[in-house]
Amino acid sequence: MNEQYSQFILEENKYLKGAVEKLHMENDTVLLLIEFLELLLKTKGIEKVTRLVIKHLSELLGAKRTMLIRKESMEGLYARYIYEDGETKKINLMRTELGKDYFFLYVEKVYVINETPASIVMPIKYIGENIAGMRFELDSLDELEPHKIEILKRYGPICGLVMKNQILLEEVMSEKQVMLEKNAIINEEKKIILEQNKNSRRELKLAQKIQKKILPSGYINFGDYTFYRNYKPSYYLGGDFYDVIECNDENSIVFYMADISGHGVGASLLTVFLKQTLKGLVKYYEKKGERLVPSKVLKKLQKRFLDIEMDEEMYIGIFIGVIDIESHTLTISNAGHNVPPMHVKGFERTVGTYEISGLPINGLGLDLFDFDYEDREIYLESGDSFILLTDGAVEERNALGEEMGIERLKSMFVRNKDMSLEEQFKIMLLEMSRHSRKSRFGDDIAFLAIHREY
Missing domain, CATH: 3.60.40.10 (PPM-type phosphatase domain)
Known part of the structure; x- marks a missing residue:
């Protein structure tokens, strides 16, 4: 009887330890997401937002090499970013240059690819529109924590929303700059828009x-x-x-x-x-x-x-x-x-x-x-x-x-x-x-x- 009771206590302690570890992991995940969202919402410009996303997610997964493909505002033009050894490099590509190596731009959900090199692909979408795609190359999938895949699933829509907003904002600001040269009234409208954006960033401060x-x-x-x-x-x-x-x-x-x-x-x-x-x-x-x-x-x-x-x-x-x-x-x-x-x-x-x-x-x-x-x-x-x-x-x-x-x-x-x-x-x-x-x-x-x- 005492032996059975001792076994029961051991199993309960093991269960409680696992539950506590899971709770710590979830709390760490929440804090990580909050910190990233705070940085993302304060960052201005699609270029800075893109570099923040690729650097943050690469470090989160411990990727040895990360590639991000994103649409540019010019029709048919794409930007390719590679993050490796703490450095981000960018080149522009035409749509005709996007071969099979860039398939991840069009995926619908997060995929884990268990081959050499092991990799994870993640879509960045906004209301069904493909804004960007990412591929993370890893040394091995053995030490990849499962909850980090769930984090990527949550990151995609949020990154898509912020990137789309930045793209639209840059287009609007470009149009307004042209109008400023023709009409002094637009200058006052621009000040109003910038003030509203400043208030929005202040409200969204975490x-x-x-x-x-x-x-x-x-x-x-x-x-x-x-x-x-x-x-x-x-x-x-x-x-x-x-x-x-x-x-x-x-x-x-x-x-x-x-x-x-x-x-x-x-x-x-x-x-x-x-x-x-x-x-x-x-x-x-x-x-x-x-x-x-x-x-x-x-x-x-x-x-x-x-x-x-x-x-x-x-x-x-x-x-x-x-x-x-x-x-x-x-x-x-x-x-x-x-x-x-x-x-x-x-x-x-x-x-x-x-x-x-x-x-x-x-x-x-x-x-x-x-x-x-x-x-x-x-x-x-x-x-x-x-x-x-x-x-x-x-x-x-x-x-x-x-x-x-x-x-x-x-x-x-x-x-x-x-x-x-x-x-x-x-x-x-x-x-x-x-x-x-x-x-x-x-x-x-x-x-x-x-x-x-x-």
Whole structure:
């Protein structure tokens, strides 16, 4: 009996040791990805971005030689980079010179080639478009850690997105330089664009923890409106995310609250995708001169999500709104966000919620072409507040298994409606601690509130 028990203990210790090692490996992977994303998002110019990508990934895999082929802006012209012995060399090739040795430019997914020399090939794509391809030559595959292949699968779409943005930005800047010589007004437009890019880079700056590095926080004001954003992390690296985007017309403000499925690397990368894609969609509609309609933005977001080919179990629940700060109208739409927004009416001292159905943004393409998201328009009176939360606030339970619940939260916000939005957030956390008897909660809590002053 004692011998069997000892064997059981040994097996349990072995299992726990393996679990701890796996957790350390995942944490190291997350930190590695965050550091790389921070560098990538701060780097300007397609040439610098390309050299950063080939150097970083080569060192990550310990490749003895790495080749990257990328399209140039000129039709039919390609750039070939070779990274070897810590040095990157570049030459240009015509399409007719791309022989069988450059097949990896057109692959659809990461491949491991177990021959001499052993190698790994990786596509870099953006919405189905081949931006670049990479081939890493290794001394041997024997010591290659399996999780690094998974890292490459995550890197490809993100590198493609950043490279495509840099290519488009360089094309735009080139066109504007020509126009500058003809029209002095364009010079002012260029300054505005550069300032917007500077603000975007500042927002995307990453700190030690991913939530602090990507999530904006604190107050932001637009006319008669005050926005307050804050975040309470759980024990895990989660997928709650929100943002506020000012449109070029200075009258429209886009805001959203999202809850991305899962924790860890996948959720972290999707927050980067979500932030960049929604900013890009806002600019897309502005460039076309079309009014921003939340349901149309969600439809486009679903299409972009399918293009990056994430795992089928990954999805995004997102609530999005557009507020006109002159007419005080708020147009809202929902794609699977399961906490209804709260409308605190200051004069009436009441609070209501809005139930709007809609499928989450998913990788299955469920009813993508048949399903239309619903738009609803509401009016904000002076003194009204509009509050968005993620399910961590609603589903926190006490020892009896009772959830905090939306009704408790509604009562709390009405009682404290005259407090500042920051004070209301702090009171909410205090009420949740009293309910659950815990200071650290089981899920992330994201908070986004809008208040009309006058």
